[in-house]
Amino acid sequence: MLDAFEILTTSGIVLWRRSYAPVPSSIVNSLVGDVFIEDRRPTDAQGQQQTSYRKDKYTLKWTSAKDVGVVFVAVYQSLLHLSWVDNLLTAVKALFMKEYGAELKKPHTTKLNTKHFDATFDALVRKLDTGSTRRQSEADSEGPVELTPPSSSASAGEEAVDEPPPPPQPQFKKPTVAASSRKERVENYSTDATPVPTPDTSRPSTPASHLLTAKSGHGKASRRSRKAQNTLNSAPVSSGDESPAGRPSKKTATKAKRRWDADGFAVEGEDEVLDYSAAADSQQEHADREVDVEDVNASQMGSRTGKGQFVLKDLDDEVDAILASSKQQPKPDSTEGDSGLLGSATSKLTGLFRNVVGGKTLSKADLVQPLQLMQTHLLEKNVAREAAERLCASVEADLFNQRTASFTSIDRTIRESMSKALTRILTPTSSLDLLRDVTTTTSPPNARPYVISIVGVNGVGKSTNLSKIAYFLLQNQFRVLVVAGDTFRSGAVEQLRVHVRNLSELSRREDVGKIELFEKGYGKDAATVARDAVTYATNTGKEGTGAGMLFDVVLIDTAGRRHNDTRLMSSLTKFGQLANPDKIFMVGEALVGTDSVAQARNFAREFVDTKGKLRNNGVGMDGFIISKCDTVGDMVGTLVSMVHATGIPVVFLGVGQHYGDLRGLNVGWAVDKLMK
Amino acid sequence: MATSSPWLTWAFSPTISAILVTLVISLLLPVLVHSYLYRKATAQALPAFLLIGPSGAGKTSLLTLFANGTPSPTHTSQETQTATCQLPSSALASTDRYRSVNDHTHDQPQLLLIDTPGHGKLRHHALASLTPATALKGLIFVVDSAAVSSAAGLTETAEYLHDVLLVLQKKHTQSRTSKGSQGIAVLVAVNKQDLFTSLPVGLVRQRLEEEVARVRLTRSKGLLVDSGVGLTDDGEADDESNWLGQYGSKEFKFGHMEEYGVEIEVVGGNVKGEGEEKGRVDGWWGWIGENL
Numbered sequence: 015m016l017d018a019f020e021i022l023t024t025s026g027i028v029l030w031r032r033s034y035a036p037v038p039s040s041i042v043n044s045l046v047g048d049v050f051i052e053d054r055r056p057t058d059a060q061g062q063q064q065t066s067y068r069k070d071k072y073t074l075k076w077t078s079a080k081d082v083g084v085v086f087v088a089v090y091q092s093l094l095h096l097s098w099v100d101n102l103l104t105a106v107k108a109l110f111m112k113e114y115g116a117e118l119k120k121p122h123t124t125k126l127n128t129k130h131f132d133a134t135f136d137a138l139v140r141k142l143d144t145g146s147t148r149r150q151s152e153a154d155s156e157g158p159v160e161l162t163p164p165s166s167s168a169s170a171g172e173e174a175v176d177e178p179p180p181p182p183q184p185q186f187k188k189p190t191v192a193a194s195s196r197k198e199r200v201e202n203y204s205t206d207a208t209p210v211p212t213p214d215t216s217r218p219s220t221p222a223s224h225l226l227t228a229k230s231g232h233g234k235a236s237r238r239s240r241k242a243q244n245t246l247n248s249a250p251v252s253s254g255d256e257s258p259a260g261r262p263s264k265k266t267a268t269k270a271k272r273r274w275d276a277d278g279f280a281v282e283g284e285d286e287v288l289d290y291s292a293a294a295d296s297q298q299e300h301a302d303r304e305v306d307v308e309d310v311n312a313s314q315m316g317s318r319t320g321k322g323q324f325v326l327k328d329l330d331d332e333v334d335a336i337l338a339s340s341k342q343q344p345k346p347d348s349t350e351g352d353s354g355l356l357g358s359a360t361s362k363l364t365g366l367f368r369n370v371v372g373g374k375t376l377s378k379a380d381l382v383q384p385l386q387l388m389q390t391h392l393l394e395k396n397v398a399r400e401a402a403e404r405l406c407a408s409v410e411a412d413l414f415n416q417r418t419a420s421f422t423s424i425d426r427t428i429r430e431s432m433s434k435a436l437t438r439i440l441t442p443t444s445s446l447d448l449l450r451d452v453t454t455t456t457s458p459p460n461a462r463p464y465v466i467s468i469v470g471v472n473g474v475g476k477s478t479n480l481s482k483i484a485y486f487l488l489q490n491q492f493r494v495l496v497v498a499g500d501t502f503r504s505g506a507v508e509q510l511r512v513h514v515r516n517l518s519e520l521s522r523r524e525d526v527g528k529i530e531l532f533e534k535g536y537g538k539d540a541a542t543v544a545r546d547a548v549t550y551a552t553n554t555g556k557e558g559t560g561a562g563m564l565f566d567v568v569l570i571d572t573a574g575r576r577h578n579d580t581r582l583m584s585s586l587t588k589f590g591q592l593a594n595p596d597k598i599f600m601v602g603e604a605l606v607g608t609d610s611v612a613q614a615r616n617f618a619r620e621f622v623d624t625k626g627k628l629r630n631n632g633v634g635m636d637g638f639i640i641s642k643c644d645t646v647g648d649m650v651g652t653l654v655s656m657v658h659a660t661g662i663p664v665v666f667l668g669v670g671q672h673y674g675d676l677r678g679l680n681v682g683w684a685v686d687k688l689m690k
Numbered sequence: 691m692a693t694s695s696p697w698l699t700w701a702f703s704p705t706i707s708a709i710l711v712t713l714v715i716s717l718l719l720p721v722l723v724h725s726y727l728y729r730k731a732t733a734q735a736l737p738a739f740l741l742i743g744p745s746g747a748g749k750t751s752l753l754t755l756f757a758n759g760t761p762s763p764t765h766t767s768q769e770t771q772t773a774t775c776q777l778p779s780s781a782l783a784s785t786d787r788y789r790s791v792n793d794h795t796h797d798q799p800q801l802l803l804i805d806t807p808g809h810g811k812l813r814h815h816a817l818a819s820l821t822p823a824t825a826l827k828g829l830i831f832v833v834d835s836a837a838v839s840s841a842a843g844l845t846e847t848a849e850y851l852h853d854v855l856l857v858l859q860k861k862h863t864q865s866r867t868s869k870g871s872q873g874i875a876v877l878v879a880v881n882k883q884d885l886f887t888s889l890p891v892g893l894v895r896q897r898l899e900e901e902v903a904r905v906r907l908t909r910s911k912g913l914l915v916d917s918g919v920g921l922t923d924d925g926e927a928d929d930e931s932n933w934l935g936q937y938g939s940k941e942f943k944f945g946h947m948e949e950y951g952v953e954i955e956v957v958g959g960n961v962k963g964e965g966e967e968k969g970r971v972d973g974w975w976g977w978i979g980e981n982l
Contacts, residue, residue: 025771025805026750028763039765046766051809083769124773125758443810444846449908454841490911666913678913 024083030128082118397651401658442663463551470601472574475641481513485673488527495565497547498533500573544593577616586620611659637665736802743832745808753805767807781979828875835888848901862950873951880958891958903942
């Protein structure tokens with residue numbers, strides 16, 4: 015069953031919330047952060063985007079109303095599979111917009127009076143949830159019968175054993191508690207009568223058992239209540255169509271079982287139970303009907319009791335209409351009836367006029383052509399096709415049915431929206447301050463060397479960029495150990511030896527830092543070389559307690575490898591686990607084309623820790639270094655493709671082939687270049 | 691054709707009535723056009739305060755508390771939100787400081803609060819609101835005093851504070867108009883003082899100052915973020931303009947920013963009280979009142 019339902023604005027204020035079970039606020043926060051802000055939607059094996067998000071043991075589904083900036087979120091346990099949540103979201107969105115849409119459009123709205131919505135929501139849940147829920151919910155209005163404490167427990171592992179006794183009292187006053195208790199009691203009945211063909215497949219008794227309260231009645235109570243509610247359903251509360259279907263099945267099921275209580279007595283021993291006539295319970299019925307109707311009354315959807323029932327019927331029709339329309343194919347936008355040549359000419363003229371002056375509401379037809387041009391423009395800037403398509407789709411979704419500002423054409427609006435989307439992609443969530451991190455790690459207490467490793471495909475510039483980083487660190491007075499982890503390519507160790515020689519000469523001249531090479535020749539396993547190097551740099555226990563670390567930073571070079579060669583990529587995982595670097599940077603060259611996406615994804619996927627979780631909060635690597643940026647001029651689209659594919663930020667740009675040609679990323683500059 | 695319209699001949703004839711009518715139309719028409727065009731712009735702009743701070747500090751809760759009187763539950767913000775608030779009777783606006791206490795004829799002034807997202811990717815909203823010459827009376831930087839006790843939270847807060855103060859400093863030193871070089875008041879609102887793990891206000895101030903000093907040191911030693919592959923207009927070193935406060939000083943104190951017109955005050959409080967208690971925000975209201 016649903017754990018929580020929240021309606022919040024895009025600025026974070028919760029307009030309305032209903033929680034059936036305590037859900038920590040961090041769950042929805044992480045949904046907002048991961049999906050809406052960082053756009054890290056989970057994809058399944060075929061790369062299709064899913065519309066549900068999982069965190070801890072919850073699954074979240076959502077929908078949003080973009081014009082007023084409201085998001086509807088439903089949270090439920092991952093173990094359950096609730097198929098009706100999508101319908102619920104659609105219906106809630108339509109009803110909420112209808113009731114509060116005008117109020118939300120006013121400026122400076124931070125609070126809504128949403129008391130009326132409670133009853134609407136309850137009615138919706140009752141309607142959209144399975145038939146068995148609806149039917150048995152009426153039984154709860156019976157008072158003392160349900161109070162019998164649980165003697166036998168069919169469901170294992172309840173924690174809320176004290177839940178059944180309190181509900182009948184507060185029921186009449188607080189709809190919230192009643193709703194939850196109704197739902198919990200529903201669980202009991204479904205496990206009670208197992209052969210009942212409930213259409214809802216979402217209630218496996220064992221795994222979700224902590225949602226079930228203890229069984230609150232014997233067969234006597236349940237049969238009596240079931241009978242009572244069957245007769246109640248003859249009252250003109252809507253969707254009585256479900257009860258006839260259920261009634262015979264329920265009766266056949268209950269007849270099959272005989273319940274025994276703790277004292278060893280058969281529960282059906284009393285005569286009252288076998289009397290199925292309505293007259294005996296008419297007293298209770300009457301009271302219950304009063305109570306039922308009063309509940310509806312309190313929702314202020316009607317003033318008279320008669321009206322209350324009618325309004326529920328209206329709600330049903332409305333909800334059916336909403337669901338039917340949402341399932342229909344979206345109709346093609348009806349163009350205005352151009353009556354002949356004159357009509358089309360005037361509409362074209364007004365369209366042109368509006369295009370210049372602004373104030374035009376953007377429809378799908380308006381956006382298609384300019385977005386196509388924008389996508390071609392991005393492709394020309396060397397952005398991968400997948401990233402360009404996704405960007406254009408997100409811009410279209412943002413601008414659909416929005417009005418252009420005054421004196422801005424459609425083109426300009428699209429460009430602004432695209433710049434904003436690009437800025438948001440390229441801006442990192444938390445900017446990397448390498449010097450800060452190194453200083454913190456190497457300062458006492460718990461001083462240890464800071465380990466950085468560089469990975470990438472063949473020939474992108476790993477060794478060159480590694481020596482640029484070494485030069486940068488040397489200028490800041492750190493002691494650097496360069497590790498020749500490329501034990502495969504001929505000449506790799508010698509290349510690094512030359513770099514280290516140059517850098518040590520430079521550092522000697524400027525009297526900064528210290529640099530050294532650690533190598534074990536060719537043919538060894540790179541992971542063990544890395545681990546030995548870190549041990550050497552840490553220098554524990556070798557020269558007694560007086561000596562500290564020999565080196566502050568350990569830079570590990572690795573062999574270039576094709577990202578689609580699984581054997582080579584799997585050795586990276588072992589490398590990541592053995593060397594345990596603080597930072598893993600992947601070098602990608604700015605010249606690469608659409609291969610960049612696959613490269614980034616495959617490399618990021620390899621870095622899992624021993625528990626199987628991707629390091630660095632589930633993204634894998636810590637940053638990209640985009641090399642050879644001076645050779646591409648304006649076409650820096652690789653930045654966008656790689657970040658878009660993985661969500662990992664770009665930390666450095668290589669802008670030349672000398673030691674000093676390393677820059678940080680300036681997002682404004684990059685977006686300017688892309689939009690030029 | 692002229693014979694069929696006698697009023698045309700009358701209009702062109704030198705009669706007194708025609709002259710009077712012409713005078714009336716020519717004088718009234720601009721007035722009517724002006725009042726039509728400016729009917730919406732006659733609303734006076736309220737004094738605006740910007741709420742800024744790292745994610746999770748409590749900016750949106752503060753906004754709802756100030757606007758509605760009780761804080762609403764909130765989640766991470768994705769967009770800016772504005773709200774109009776009225777100064778409570780406990781706070782005295784600076785414009786009313788010479789009024790008698792017994793004078794009840796005036797209403798407390800209204801102000802506009804702008805709440806910005808604190809998430810790293812969305813900080814451009816906040817920084818964009820700082821740069822144009824809008825009528826920002828003050829800036830409220832909200833700090834989570836419990837997060838500041840951990841190193842990561844302290845670093846994030848200090849980095850953001852450093853960026854904001856640097857933007858304000860640059861606006862002051864590099865503005866070409868006298869309006870841009872006007873000072874702005876900054877309140878560092880130390881929130882969540884009711885939590886057990888929160889630090890006292892003086893300690894938060896001291897830690898923030900030390901951390902901002904460290905951040906500006908590493909920023910100055912870091913790589914150039916120009917990325918301009920031969921693109922920089924001004925070739926001179928921007929070291930001094932990127933250094934916050936007094937150039938070359940080891941320590942950073944909030945008082946150093948006064949030479950750029952940025953007056954920083956650090957006041958504690960909490961938006962949500964423990965259990966049934968209400969939050970204590972009187973210090974913040976008092977600062978807003980002083981700067982209205």
